[in-house]
Amino acid sequence: MNRITIQTSTNQYDVSIGKGLRHRVLDFLTKKYSQIFIITDSNVEPLYLDDVSNALKDSYSVNYSVVPAGEGSKSIQIYYDLMTEAIHAGLDRESLIIALGGGMIGDLAGFVAATFMRGIDFIQMPTTILAHDSSVGGKVAINHSEGKNLIGNFFPPVAVIYDIETLHTIPFTEVRSGYAEIVKHSLIHNPSFWNQIKQIELTESLNEAELSDVLLKGIDVKAKIVEQDERESNIRQFLNFGHTLGHALESELGYGVLTHGEAIAIGMLFALQVSEAIYQVKLPYQEIYHWFSKNDYPLQLPNLSIEKLVDRMRKDKKAKSQKVTMVLLKAIGEPTIEQLDDQKLHLWLKDFIQELNHH
Amino acid sequence: MNRITIQTSTNQYDVSIGKGLRHRVLDFLTKKYSQIFIITDSNVEPLYLDDVSNALKDSYSVNYSVVPAGEGSKSIQIYYDLMTEAIHAGLDRESLIIALGGGMIGDLAGFVAATFMRGIDFIQMPTTILAHDSSVGGKVAINHSEGKNLIGNFFPPVAVIYDIETLHTIPFTEVRSGYAEIVKHSLIHNPSFWNQIKQIELTESLNEAELSDVLLKGIDVKAKIVEQDERESNIRQFLNFGHTLGHALESELGYGVLTHGEAIAIGMLFALQVSEAIYQVKLPYQEIYHWFSKNDYPLQLPNLSIEKLVDRMRKDKKAKSQKVTMVLLKAIGEPTIEQLDDQKLHLWLKDFIQELNHH
Numbered sequence: 001m002n003r004i005t006i007q008t009s010t011n012q013y014d015v016s017i018g019k020g021l022r023h024r025v026l027d028f029l030t031k032k033y034s035q036i037f038i039i040t041d042s043n044v045e046p047l048y049l050d051d052v053s054n055a056l057k058d059s060y061s062v063n064y065s066v067v068p069a070g071e072g073s074k075s076i077q078i079y080y081d082l083m084t085e086a087i088h089a090g091l092d093r094e095s096l097i098i099a100l101g102g103g104m105i106g107d108l109a110g111f112v113a114a115t116f117m118r119g120i121d122f123i124q125m126p127t128t129i130l131a132h133d134s135s136v137g138g139k140v141a142i143n144h145s146e147g148k149n150l151i152g153n154f155f156p157p158v159a160v161i162y163d164i165e166t167l168h169t170i171p172f173t174e175v176r177s178g179y180a181e182i183v184k185h186s187l188i189h190n191p192s193f194w195n196q197i198k199q200i201e202l203t204e205s206l207n208e209a210e211l212s213d214v215l216l217k218g219i220d221v222k223a224k225i226v227e228q229d230e231r232e233s234n235i236r237q238f239l240n241f242g243h244t245l246g247h248a249l250e251s252e253l254g255y256g257v258l259t260h261g262e263a264i265a266i267g268m269l270f271a272l273q274v275s276e277a278i279y280q281v282k283l284p285y286q287e288i289y290h291w292f293s294k295n296d297y298p299l300q301l302p303n304l305s306i307e308k309l310v311d312r313m314r315k316d317k318k319a320k321s322q323k324v325t326m327v328l329l330k331a332i333g334e335p336t337i338e339q340l341d342d343q344k345l346h347l348w349l350k351d352f353i354q355e356l357n358h359h
Numbered sequence: 360m361n362r363i364t365i366q367t368s369t370n371q372y373d374v375s376i377g378k379g380l381r382h383r384v385l386d387f388l389t390k391k392y393s394q395i396f397i398i399t400d401s402n403v404e405p406l407y408l409d410d411v412s413n414a415l416k417d418s419y420s421v422n423y424s425v426v427p428a429g430e431g432s433k434s435i436q437i438y439y440d441l442m443t444e445a446i447h448a449g450l451d452r453e454s455l456i457i458a459l460g461g462g463m464i465g466d467l468a469g470f471v472a473a474t475f476m477r478g479i480d481f482i483q484m485p486t487t488i489l490a491h492d493s494s495v496g497g498k499v500a501i502n503h504s505e506g507k508n509l510i511g512n513f514f515p516p517v518a519v520i521y522d523i524e525t526l527h528t529i530p531f532t533e534v535r536s537g538y539a540e541i542v543k544h545s546l547i548h549n550p551s552f553w554n555q556i557k558q559i560e561l562t563e564s565l566n567e568a569e570l571s572d573v574l575l576k577g578i579d580v581k582a583k584i585v586e587q588d589e590r591e592s593n594i595r596q597f598l599n600f601g602h603t604l605g606h607a608l609e610s611e612l613g614y615g616v617l618t619h620g621e622a623i624a625i626g627m628l629f630a631l632q633v634s635e636a637i638y639q640v641k642l643p644y645q646e647i648y649h650w651f652s653k654n655d656y657p658l659q660l661p662n663l664s665i666e667k668l669v670d671r672m673r674k675d676k677k678a679k680s681q682k683v684t685m686v687l688l689k690a691i692g693e694p695t696i697e698q699l700d701d702q703k704l705h706l707w708l709k710d711f712i713q714e715l716n717h718h
Contacts, residue, residue: 010368080435080503087505115474118498118511139477144439146446152477153512 002216006136007227008156015135015219017212021163022048022125025055025098028159033096033121037086038064039109040100041073044127047169052100052125063089067108071255074108074142076151082112096121099157102128102174107149110140114155124157127166129178130261132215133185135160136222164212172204176297177261180242182214183288184268185221188238190333193217198287202295238335241327242268245349248312252304265297270352275328277348278338283329289359300357306350310342361575365495366586367515374494374578376571380522381407381484384414384457387518392455392480396445397423398468399459400432403486406528411459411484422448426467430614433467433501435510441471455480458516461487461533466508469499473514483516486525488537489620491574492544494519495581523571531563535656536620539601541573542647543627544580547597549692552576557646561654597694600686601627604708607671611663624656629711634687636707637697642688648718659716665709669701 001018016028036056040049045066056062065085067073086097099109099122106124113122124135141152170178179202186193197214222239229236246267249258258266269292272285293299313324323339330336360377375387395415399408404425415421424444426432445456458468458481465483472481483494500511529537538561545552556573581598588595605626608617617625628651631644652658672683682698689695 076435076439083503083510084505087503087509115510115512117509118500118513141477144442144446146443150446150476151442151474153474154477 002212004216004219004223006156006160006223008138011156011158013157013159015160015162015223017162017164017216017219019163019165019208021161022051022166023055025052025123025125025161026059028123028161029096030158031121033060034092034094035061035063035090036096036098037089037091038062038098038100039067039082039105039112040064041067041069041102041105043069044101044105044166048100048127048163048166052098067105069104071104071143071148074104074148076142076144079108079112079142082108083116086112086116091116091120093117093120096123096158098123098125100125100127101131102126102170103131103134106131106134107139107141107152110155110157111142111152114140114153119155121158122155124160125166126160126162128170128174129167129211129215130174130181132162132178132219133181133222135162136219137226162215164208164215167206167211172202173259173262175202175204175206176295177259179295180261180265180268180297182218183291184239184241184264185218187268187288187329187332188241188327188335189217189221193221194284194288194332198291237325237337238327241329241335242266242271244313244316244324244326245270245309247316248309249301249304252309252312253302258298262297265292266299266301266356269299269356270349271326271328273352274326274340274345274348275330278328279330281330284332293359299359301353304353306346306353309349310346313345361571363575363578363582365515365519365582367497370515370517372516372518374519374521374582376521376523376575376578378523378567380520381410381525382414384411384482384484384520385418387482387520388455389517390480392419393451393453394420394422394449395455395457396448396450397421397457397459398426398441398464398471399423400426400428400461400464402428403460403464407459407486407522407525411457426464428463430463430502430507433463433507435501435503438467438471438501441467442475445471445475450475450479452476452479455482455517457482457484459484459486460490461485461529462490462493465490465493466498466500466511469514469516470501470511473499473512478514480517481514483519484525485519485521487529487533488526488570488574489533489540491521491537491578492540492581494521495578496585521574523567523574526565526570531561532618532621534561534563534565535654536618538654539620539624539627539656541577542650543598543600543623544577546627546647546688546691547600547686547694548576548580552580553643553691557650596684596696597686600688600694601625601630603672603675603683603685604629604668606675607668608660608663611668611671612661617657621657624651625658625660625715628658628715629708630685630687632711633685633699633704633707634689637687638689640689643691652718658718660712663712665705665712668708669705672704 004015053062097113099106126135138154138156140155141149144150186197242264246264249263272283325339328336328338363374412421426437456472458465485494497513497515499514500508503509545556601623605623608622631642684698687695687697
């Protein structure tokens with residue numbers, strides 16, 4: 001088992017990564033709780049709820065709630081219903097919530113914990129690769145009909161328990177999606193991390209030791225950045241590498257057409273091209289393109305309005321100015337932030353999409 | 360103008376008390392915001408919204424939302440609607456929310472600010488005496504249909520601007536209600552503060568200098584306690600003096616029959632009697648009773664089930680044990696916390712109510 005300690009502005013917590021940790025949840029509780037409430041989704045429930053529940057039930061009164069899988073559950077209605085269930089279960093200020101699932105469950109259950117009686121402890125048990133990203137940084141949220149994650153808090157968990165075995169049950173598209181964030185962490189961090197990843201061949205059967213290692217490294221990259229900048233004003237923006245176009249693609253294509261990771265894979269390729277153009281440097285674009293390509297990331301796009309994409313990029317992260325802000329690289333491991341000229345961006349994006357589609 | 364600096368676990372902010380401060384709001388902004396959104400209620404809007412808005416509009420784009428006066432507005436629906444309006448107004452992470460009103464508005468607008476895009480700055484402009492209490496401590500919340508303030512955060516404002524002139528427009532029952540919390544702060548603090556208050560005669564026409572002085576002292580008492588114990592585990596409980604029976608009376612009688620302050624006035628009298636019985640000390644019960652009485656606090660109660668009251672007292676603050684916890688006084692300014700025997704409590708409460716009603 002591996003362990004990283006994450007420092008937040010107010011406290012610290014451990015991320016533990018290992019095999020079969022779901023059977024040993026009890027070992028990770030650092031205090032005695034009045035009771036435990038597990039929040040999970042309809043995909044994860046049949047797979048792991050019993051394991052976690054059984055690991056706790058001799059020592060604790062355990063209640064749970066299962067929400068439908070998918071982003072739709074991050075709604076105000078389901079949030080309020082979870083509050084109701086928590087109250088009916090008798091939760092008090094000394095109770096613990098466990099978020100058992102992917103990023104959606106972490107966001108939703110985390111926000112329930114953050115706001116139940118003004119905040120009670122919660123533990124994240126991520127069951128996807130992508131959730132390695134959201135398990136660090138303390139961001140919890142639900143969606144507003146006007147936009148994703150508009151209602152939320154910064155509220156770190158008291159522990160993250162990452163059972164590597166639970167990653168075997170995620171679909172291959174989710175493996176790809178999760179690995180895209182690991183690639184991102186490597187590219188903004190240093191060449192050697194990227195050199196490790198580029199050797200990896202993604203297949204249905206995961207290599208646990210390898211996955212555990214790159215997850216740990218990805219978490220470490222994010223943790224270092226977040227520790228320095230807990231409230232996303234400056235360097236935390238580096239974590240948006242690939243996300244400006246990525247988010248625009250997700251919403252312009254309609255959510256679900258590309259997974260989040262697939263969208264940011266394309267976003268990273270674009271950011272690499274823009275970086276090369278602006279800084280007049282040579283980056284390993286081909287190598288990175290090749291890795292995405294051989295691992296079956298979808299790298300062709302349907303006919304899209306460049307105008308609309310740029311418009312969405314401008315609105316991403318509620319940009320303070322009217323210009324598009326992008327994270328670029330001067331070299332692998334050297335991220336920077338630039339505000340871009342609209343006209344140039346337009347041309348670069350047009351060329352980029354054409355080139356992608358004629359590859 | 361008077362000013363107190365409140366220290367929180369993460370930052371600090373000033374409470375400013377003075378005449379006509381609503382016309383000088385601009386002077387209290389410590390940074391440049393992208394825009395300002397005022398949340399107020401239907402009682403306060405016709406009185407002060409224009410003043411505040413006019414004080415800002417030359418320098419800022421100002422939007423506002425008016426919710427119905429009364430505790431009913433602390434609902435999930437109105438909370439969500441305020442989020443929608445804030446989004447439509449174009450608020451971003453660099454915007455400011457102003458809570459213009461009493462405790463209800465502070466709680467509601469504060470929770471909107473705490474959770475809008477994971478938290479943006481907010482300023483409280485209390486317009487009631489009672490709000491002096493809630494303006495310190497960082498508690499923000501909305502109600503769940505199963506109970507008050509069950510959904511919330513600890514989220515301190517960046518400033519509290521207390522315009523003493525706005526207190527002239529509150530109804531006399533609200534003056535009484537607010538003063539009860541000041542009395543509480545005096546009794547848990549020291550004899551000299553209480554000796555000052557007992558000279559005061561509450562009338563429709565407030566003495567501004569006097570009110571400003573006792574508000575300042577009340578805020579200071581609360582601030583000192585909260586600074587030492589931001590998350591209400593130990594000494595913060597002292598602030599519940601009078602509240603265990605007070606809350607039970609409010610809910611048993613139905614909200615609105617007694618104001619919050621009237622209910623805790625009775626709660627304090629009971630806590631004084633219990634204190635005398637348990638510690639075998641002589642407290643100025645008669646003097647305090649007399650002050651409440653001459654200022655027309657309702658001190659008679661209808662026929663109530665002692666059983667049910669004790670039951671509600673047990674549930675207050677989600678008591679950890681099955682016993683009722685009360686804040687008592689060994690002397691004025693010497694609060695303590697005791698768990699009470701059910702049978703004795705029952706008898707004391709029965710005697711107390713009988714005595715009240717035959718006074």
